[in-house]
Amino acid sequence: MRKALLASGAALMLFTQGAQAQERKLVISVYGFAQDAFKTILYDPFEAKCGCKVVVETGNSVERLAKLEANKGNPVIDMAVVSTADALAASRAGLIAPIDVTKLSNYDKLYDIAKDPIGGHLSVGYTFYATSIVYRADKVTINSWNDLFSKELAGRVAFPNVTTNQGPPTLYMVGKAMGQNTPDLKAPIAKVAEHKDDFVTFYVRSSQLVQLMQQEEIWAAPIGRFAWDGFAKMNFPIKWASPKEGQTGGMNVMMLVKGAKNKDLALEFMDYWLSTEIQTKLAERLVDSPSNKEVKLPPAIADNLTYGDDIVKTLDLQPADAILDNRDNWLSQWNAKVGQ
Structure with a gap:
């Protein structure tokens, strides 16, 4: 009897060790916002589907890219999501690998701008947003980015600081309106400097703008579509x-870490995230604008997102290399001409 018990205990131990050895774990690096919604809509259902464990690491882009660099020789993260410019930076540092898009069953459902944002199939766009101008229609009419500098709006505009996500895209479109569409943004920064006394503030947080508009201190401001809801309720x-020059914006992308220990699982997770079902649920919660063009949304939700063929076709996004190669120069010009 004792021998039988020992044998059965040894067998149970071997079984447990084997099960632990076979347990799959996916480590992802993501932005910290809306994690409760992501857990409910994305992480938990995927764990149930794959029979695996999803380990989520959050932080800002600088922190998360630094961790990828620090563990370059022995990666501890399998996939990450960042902006297109940060994805290009990761590519140049040799931190990411090409994505085999033939293993993404939902790849063909994506808008074209999301399929290969930085080239080489090194990323896939999972969400994007438009940047345009929100304005008081009873006070002014805005048909061009140049209208931000009109006499009618002098002293009534909040302009984004160059250090914000909305700063460079706004300057990019101002340059386009001027016919001076160069990556150095020299002409639009000079124009802002020329009119700097006409702006109420150079804002650093879009949350500032709702109050300024409510108090009628401003009539117009360039914003990202994700901030529209607060204005729509006024x-x-x-x-x-x-x-007439179009809208710009930004895109967040998925990337596969070079040397990822769970490459196949990472690709499976990417595909799940890009599915019509998951993209629809995230959009319905106003978490992300869908890059999957099969997503169908009611007007009440769509109006708060960057959604639909018509809007996507108008997006003129800054090239990732232009952003990455010129950031320091933009800041230097801004500090010298516009100030803080």
Whole structure:
């Protein structure tokens, strides 16, 4: 009897060790916002589907890219999500590997701009947002990015600081409106400097703008679409501009870490995230604008997102290399000409 018990205990131990050895674990690096929604909509269902464990690491882009660099020789993260410019930086540092898009069953459902944002199939876009101008329609009409400098709006505009996510895209479109669309943004920064006394503030947080608009201190401001909801609820006739030069914005992408220990699982997770079902649920919670063009949303939700063929076709996104190669120069010019 004792021998039988010992044998069965040894067998149980071997079984447990084997099960532990076979347990799959996916480590992902993501932005810290909306994690409760992501857990409910994405992480938990994927764990149930794959029979694996999803380990989530959060932080800002600088911190997360630094961790990838620090563990370059022995990666501890399998996949990460960042902006297109940060993805290009990771590529140049040799931190990411090409994505085998033939293993993504939802790849063909994506808008074209999301399929290969930085080239070489080194990333896939999972969400994007438009940047345009929100304005008081009863006070002014905005048909061009140049209208931010009109006499009618002098002393009534909040302009994004160059250090914000909305700063460079806004300058990019101002340059386009001027016919001076160069990556150094020299012309638009000079124009802002020329009119700097006409701006109420150079804002650093979009949350500032709702209060300024509510108090009627401003009539217009360039914003990202994700900030639209606060303006839409006001008792003023607020509109989202469709400038003749188009709209710009930004995109967040998925990337596969070079040497990832769970490459196949990472690709499976990417595909799940890009599915019509998951992209729809995240959009319905106003977490992300969908890069999957099969997602169908009611107007009440769509109006708060960057959604639909018509809007996506108008997006003129800054090239990732232009952003990455010129950031320091933009800041230097801004500090010298516009100040803080």
